[in-house]
């Protein structure tokens with residue numbers, strides 16, 4: 004599959020709203036407020052940005068301009084039913100940017116809606132449980148063979164268009180469906196639960212899927228964060244894992260115009276996310292060990308972390324798109340299952356190079 008380069012941008016806004024279509028007595032019928040986050044992913048044509056390398060900054064500026072009428076406003080005065088999905092549609096209709104692949108609105112850290120390129124609305128809500136586990140089949144000496152624990156996070160994604168007659172999907176419905184699973188998974192040892200004797204993120208995501216899909220036909224993905232830096236998505240057929248790394252680096256964007264601040268030496272705390280798709284190893288119960296992803300990436304990580312990126316050998320320019328391509332060329336042979344790389348110099352903004360399925364968006 005040809006690689007596609009997407010640029011990403013995120014812009015926060017503060018607003019008040021009431022959602023009057025909810026049942027009598029629902030707390031969201033009262034006037035309340037959120038710190039919203041609007042996000043966009045776009046496959047921008049060459050030459051769209053002010054200069055090569057300015058794409059995510061220019062995308063962010065376009066998004067900021069689009070959401071400005073929502074900031075510190077009463078949303079009901081702007082759109083009659085200001086749900087996350089309707090807000091995403093409002094933004095998508097007004098955002099004057101070519102190649103939009105998705106638009107998302109997060110009303111809290113734990114819930115939001117994403118509109119994909121086919122105009123499907125994916126509602127998502129995040130839940131958390133605290134549990135112990137060990138992985139019984141890992142090689143002798145692997146740290147995950149020891150009893151340990153995590154604050155696991157789960158995101159349930161529902162595609163409004165998958166549900167058919169299942170029209171009643173909202174955040175409350177996702178929470179109601181999750182509650183019995185939370186009761187089973189929270190503050191226990193996962194290995195004791197039938198079906199979770201080998202509780203990898205992959206097995207957990209498919210276990211949750213098989214419990215919820217019959218009740219929620221609109222379920223499109225189950226995402227399990229095992230740690231803050233690694234996790235797995237499952238859509239009933241495919242497993243996609245990701246592993247995050249953070250690195251600190253300096254750069255100059257030499258292609259920016261004379262007088263532009265980005266020509267000066269500056270720096271970022273980068274978030275790099277490696278996505279891999281692979282079948283499940285039936286004994287180990289995982290696709291690729293997160294630890295192996297980190298270990299195989301380490302030599303490249305050492306070239307990026309606490310370095311000056313525009314001085315890297317073979318790097319054409321230090322903008323996110325160029326840097327991702329540079330990384331891909333140097334890691335692909337070691338990680339053949341890799342099919343997407345995200346790079347964010349600032350939270351929610353950057354680029355994503357994808358040569359497999361996109362998979363669900365992860366919240367910022």
Ligand SMILES: Nc1nc2c(c(=O)[nH]1)N=C([C@H](O)[C@H](O)COP(=O)(O)OP(=O)(O)OP(=O)(O)O)CN2
Nearest residue numbers: 147203204205230232233244289290291292293294
């Ligand atoms: N594909 C999978 N790989 C691993 C799983 C898994 O479920 N699926 N699980 C583990 C361990 O349980 C481990 O606790 C988490 O692994 P890892 O990301 O390597 O943990 P770190 O604490 O080392 O994370 P850093 O943020 O990189 O320090 C292992 N692999």
